[in-house]
Amino acid sequence: MLIEKKHPQKAIVLLSGGLDSATTLAIAERESDSVLALTFDYGQKHAIETQAACAIAELWNTPRRLVGIDLRQFGGSALTTDEIAVPRSGGGKITEGAEIPVTYVPARNTIFLSYALALAEVEQADAIYIGVNALDYSGYPDCRPEFVRAFQSLANLATRRAVEGSPVKILTPLIDMTKAEIITLGAKMGVDYSLTVSCYDPDESGAACGACDSCHLRRKGFTEAGISDPTRYIGATNK
């Protein structure tokens, strides 16, 4: 007997413009009756990712909300202050997660999910998709499965929906996937990875540095997936 999975009627998707969130959007578009993408301009150095998010949302005809939240006023991260440089060549930690790199933005996913929860309440959405994954990630504390579970527990109490018995579900379809698996899945679903931006420190033209944690993870993913990396890297000639 086939047990039908209950799919979201309306879902909010956190869409950064990176490859994980682009893949997550494709999954949400397949699983949900209606989707609303939520993108944050939080003062990140790689603000070009918000333009990428726009292009990705347009590809799926997904309505999109851009929310400005100034995390530069708090600083404390290589991504939100000019005082800390984005490390190149493995300056941060990849995959092992034993150490939190300087690109960690304090409480970023907590803030993002809080806004998504507010938007879900207002838009009467029953699910929030977030493209965190716990294998090929940068070792941020707020990307871990236990963090997401704790946020789900909070969402089960925090809103009118919750009190009325239908709390918003936090969905993490990529949580157990490697970067290569994510890329393979997304490619099958028609995700255009040339539109996505992973680099933490792209140049003015949007070309990726090829050396930061996020570029390392992306390159490794494409290589392992056996799929050509469409990223335009600084100084490289993509074929």
Next chain:
Amino acid sequence: MLIEKKHPQKAIVLLSGGLDSATTLAIAERESDSVLALTFDYGQKHAIETQAACAIAELWNTPRRLVGIDLRQFGGSALTTDEIAVPRSGGGKITEGAEIPVTYVPARNTIFLSYALALAEVEQADAIYIGVNALDYSGYPDCRPEFVRAFQSLANLATRRAVEGSPVKILTPLIDMTKAEIITLGAKMGVDYSLTVSCYDPDESGAACGACDSCHLRRKGFTEAGISDPTRYIGATNK
């Protein structure tokens, strides 16, 4: 044997400008080595409370951060959209909490605490004070003790501090107090309640309507405490 309570070394206090948060600030100033007040301009109709917060912080010489977050773009509350009026004369629910009034702002405390968590991380603060109380309150889901406990569980996982073994503590000194008890305590500690603003819908001069949920709770509190209410109400002559 007296067991010494471990007091915060550095605390963030959510300071709205209302009487609960003003009392909480007084408690935090007494308990903590250093305090930083955090106030949000979130597009509330009663924006005059942010000026009140400023005056209250100055009274204690507390450094203060004002953060702008536009919750009007989401709406969904009588406090953040002109499309919904603030109810007068018991239009909302007081104390019983069985129904969530239209003044509920979707996920507001989740968003506020998320920002406080980010600021605590950056400022190396070990505690966040929030003046929620579960007795004389407006029935908002994100003022309940179980909500605060869930946020504590989240904070225990979400940040660098948490991973390093010293998560931020969420402190709610007013959680079990009636409004009258809060006022009595605050008055003893020197809180100047004439500086605080409770009304959800004050007039342009800052005079309180005297009829919204928040005014009802405040008036009842002062009456039960046997303390003269210093609030300037619309059309009333305060003596």
